[in-house]
Amino acid sequence: MTEALVVVEDLHIHFGAARAVDGVNLAVMPGEVLALVGESGSGKTTLIRAIQGLTHPTSGKVLFEGKEADARHLPDVQMVFQDPTGALNPRRTVSEIVAEGLRIEKFKGNEAEAVSTALSRAGLRPPERFLRRFPHEISGGQRQRVVIAGAMVTEPRLLLADEPVASLDASIRGEILGLLRNLVDTTGLAVLVVTHDLGLAWNIADRVAVMYLGRIIEVGPTEELLDSPKHPYTKALLSVVPETRGMEQQILSGEIPDPKRIPSGCRFHPRCPVLQSGESERLGIAERCRGEDPAIISAAATREAACWAVKAIAVAG
Amino acid sequence: MNARFAIGKVAGALITLGFVLVFNFFLFRVVQTDPVATLFRGRNIPQERLDQLRAEFGLDKPLGGQFVDYLQQTAQLNLGLSYQSRQPVWNEIKSKIPATVALVGTSAVLSAVIGTALGVAAAWRRGTKTDYSITTSTMLFYSMPDFWLGMLLLVGGAIITGIFPVGGIIDAGSSRAGIGRLLDQAHHIALPALTLTLAYLGEYAIVARSSLLETMKEDYLVVARAKGLRDIKVRNRHALPNALLPVVTLSAINFGFVLSGAIAVETVFSWSGLGKATSDAIRGPDLPMLQGLFLLFSAAVILFNLIADLVYGRLDPRVRT
Ligand SMILES: Nc1ncnc2c1ncn2[C@@H]1O[C@H](COP(=O)(O)OP(=O)(O)OP(=O)(O)O)[C@@H](O)[C@H]1O
Ligand code: SF4
Ligand SMILES: [Mg+2]
Numbered sequence: 001m002t003e004a005l006v007v008v009e010d011l012h013i014h015f016g017a018a019r020a021v022d023g024v025n026l027a028v029m030p031g032e033v034l035a036l037v038g039e040s041g042s043g044k045t046t047l048i049r050a051i052q053g054l055t056h057p058t059s060g061k062v063l064f065e066g067k068e069a070d071a072r073h074l075p076d077v078q079m080v081f082q083d084p085t086g087a088l089n090p091r092r093t094v095s096e097i098v099a100e101g102l103r104i105e106k107f108k109g110n111e112a113e114a115v116s117t118a119l120s121r122a123g124l125r126p127p128e129r130f131l132r133r134f135p136h137e138i139s140g141g142q143r144q145r146v147v148i149a150g151a152m153v154t155e156p157r158l159l160l161a162d163e164p165v166a167s168l169d170a171s172i173r174g175e176i177l178g179l180l181r182n183l184v185d186t187t188g189l190a191v192l193v194v195t196h197d198l199g200l201a202w203n204i205a206d207r208v209a210v211m212y213l214g215r216i217i218e219v220g221p222t223e224e225l226l227d228s229p230k231h232p233y234t235k236a237l238l239s240v241v242p243e244t245r246g247m248e249q250q251i252l253s254g255e256i257p258d259p260k261r262i263p264s265g266c267r268f269h270p271r272c273p274v275l276q277s278g279e280s281e282r283l284g285i286a287e288r289c290r291g292e293d294p295a296i297i298s299a300a301a302t303r304e305a306a307c308w309a310v311k312a313i314a315v316a317g
Numbered sequence: 318m319n320a321r322f323a324i325g326k327v328a329g330a331l332i333t334l335g336f337v338l339v340f341n342f343f344l345f346r347v348v349q350t351d352p353v354a355t356l357f358r359g360r361n362i363p364q365e366r367l368d369q370l371r372a373e374f375g376l377d378k379p380l381g382g383q384f385v386d387y388l389q390q391t392a393q394l395n396l397g398l399s400y401q402s403r404q405p406v407w408n409e410i411k412s413k414i415p416a417t418v419a420l421v422g423t424s425a426v427l428s429a430v431i432g433t434a435l436g437v438a439a440a441w442r443r444g445t446k447t448d449y450s451i452t453t454s455t456m457l458f459y460s461m462p463d464f465w466l467g468m469l470l471l472v473g474g475a476i477i478t479g480i481f482p483v484g485g486i487i488d489a490g491s492s493r494a495g496i497g498r499l500l501d502q503a504h505h506i507a508l509p510a511l512t513l514t515l516a517y518l519g520e521y522a523i524v525a526r527s528s529l530l531e532t533m534k535e536d537y538l539v540v541a542r543a544k545g546l547r548d549i550k551v552r553n554r555h556a557l558p559n560a561l562l563p564v565v566t567l568s569a570i571n572f573g574f575v576l577s578g579a580i581a582v583e584t585v586f587s588w589s590g591l592g593k594a595t596s597d598a599i600r601g602p603d604l605p606m607l608q609g610l611f612l613l614f615s616a617a618v619i620l621f622n623l624i625a626d627l628v629y630g631r632l633d634p635r636v637r638t
Contacts, residue, residue: 052543079543086536089555090635101544134634150540 005030005190011060013046018259020046022214025299033191035201038211044194048160078151082163084143088135095131101154122149141172161193177204198241210234213257213267220303230305232274265290274309283312330623337615342387345608397605406609417578417590424513429568432521440529459519464581467512474508481508484587509586529560566625573621577614
């Protein structure tokens with residue numbers, strides 16, 4: 001097995017009583033696209049901000065190629081944001097914006113050339129047409145390409161993308177995702193992409209990790225995980241995606257999850273259809289569902305779900 | 318900057334100035350029935366002499382003719398004679414400009430610089446004691462009437478302690494020259510300038526603080542931080558230049574009011590500038606003087622608004638197109 005680019009070890013991030021990230025192990029391999037999915041408030045943004053070094057972990061570690069990042073900043077990691085308009089300083093030209101990463105890192109080479117290359121690679125061709133433009137003078141899709149060019153100009157090894165297409169027109173989402181996939185395939189970049197949208201994960205990810213209330217509850221290769229989800233939460237998420245019309249729709253009942261009051265036992269148990277339907281009783285795990293936290297999925301796991309029912313069935317069958 | 322943008326702004330300013338000229342003419346024709354009678358109110362003057370004076374002032378002509386005269390004279394800075402001093406209005410005004418520019422100009426610059434710095438400091442340490450004390454103290458001064466603040470400082474700084482002079486621009490009968498004269502003036506300007514500076518600090522502090530807080534939510538600051546830019550540089554390179562745009566506009570507008578002087582504070586400190594001249598002219602009423610002053614004040618405001626627009630267009634690429 002190749003060495004992981006980034007390893008997150010038993011990461012906890014608390015904001016007062018809110019446990020936004022509550023025990024996460026995760027590895028990102030070089031050259032892969034890993035999608036992080038989960039509903040709003042599950043801690044996805046907090047997790048990737050911690051990987052970038054923007055948020056200080058309450059406990060646990062982020063290792064880059066086996067080394068703990070000493071400073072806050074990992075030069076080989078860059079970010080792409082949901083809203084490109086907000087991510088670009090309105091008073092800077094495209095060339096200044098893209099060059100910023102180089103200037104911060106005191107780049108010794110030819111800056112103008114590096115900027116032009118980054119713009120072309122991000123699909124803004126010919127780059128001269130864009131260099132002196134201001135963000136308000138170009139379209140939303142082009143702005144996101146400028147953000148990507150600004151992130152790629154320093155040739156990072158990992159790109160953290162927080163909902164990179166959520167604020168864009170549906171018609172240009174595919175283009176931007178295609179661009180990301182293309183960068184991965186041509187440069188060996190790894191991408192950790194946060195999304196609400198499982199369809200998007202299906203289109204570009206190699207692996208998927210599902211997050212629920214600050215914890216990763218299922219992980220696996222994209223096709224396997226989306227074709228045969230194991231965790232009841234993943235099943236429920238998938239049942240409402242238009243691409244999976246075959247499935248019976250499950251609308252989750254029970255209280256809205258709150259990171260200030262994470263339930264005991266399995267954190268999903270107040271909303272779990274398996275427990276509610278009596279299935280857990282039949283499997284003899286209902287007690288555990290309510291009282292015992294399933295083990296945290298390890299970073300090395302290729303296919304795993306943090307669920308007592310999944311374990312019971314695996315043992316039985 | 319876009320030339321069309323600049324030409325449009327200049328044209329707009331000229332049109333506004335034109336309206337002010339027309340308005341200024343008719344306003345004073347409406348309030349004033351017979352200036353000559355006002356001028357010699359209570360005095361026994363023969364009717365022929367009054368008629369002669371009316372002819373001298375051009376008051377016997379029809380309104381249209383008077384308006385043309387007015388435009389011509391205004392263009393030559395001939396603003397008529399002051400009723401009170403019987404001197405040309407423009408000379409009266411000219412002699413008072415330096416005192417007002419010195420006092421109000423100094424305070425405008427000081428309040429802009431210090432107020433903005435305080436607002437920035439408060440925003441940067443929002444929610445802390447620093448923020449709280451800056452916000453409350455500047456708001457306290459801002460909400461006090463300026464003449465009252467002036468009187469408090471006058472009583473404290475001059476009457477009780479005797480550190481500063483009670484009023485005036487320079488010691489009466491002083492024959493000092495050079496540095497000595499300058500120090501004397503500084504001594505006199507200190508209290509009124511402090512009053513005005515304190516009174517206007519709050520506006521800048523509050524605008525700078527809220528604008529910086531707003532800007533600090535922007536994602537491009539996170540982007541810069543994610544790229545490894547240190548916090549202090551993120552603030553200086555990204556947050557401040559954007560956050561201070563409203564402060565630029567605010568200062569330009571306030572500088573437009575520098576010539577209008579500070580009626581109340583100049584009166585409290587017997588500072589013989591345009592503000593005090595205005596209150597004296599109102600008491601007269603000295604209509605030619607008031608007319609001249611209003612024209613000057615409006616022109617200054619229009620000019621500085623134009624400057625604000627042009628500077629803003631220079632600083633913010635989004636408004637140019
Ligand atoms: N700076 C903060 N201070 C306090 N609470 C925070 C902070 N940042 C995040 N949280 C809380 O942590 C939880 C996780 O938030 P996070 O933004 O990571 O979720 P998310 O999965 O990215 O959600 P979304 O899909 O809506 O972006 C939320 O309950 C949020 O309110
Ligand atoms: S552990 Fe129990 S409650 Fe949790 S998801 Fe599995 S079946 Fe549901
Ligand atoms: Mg988020």
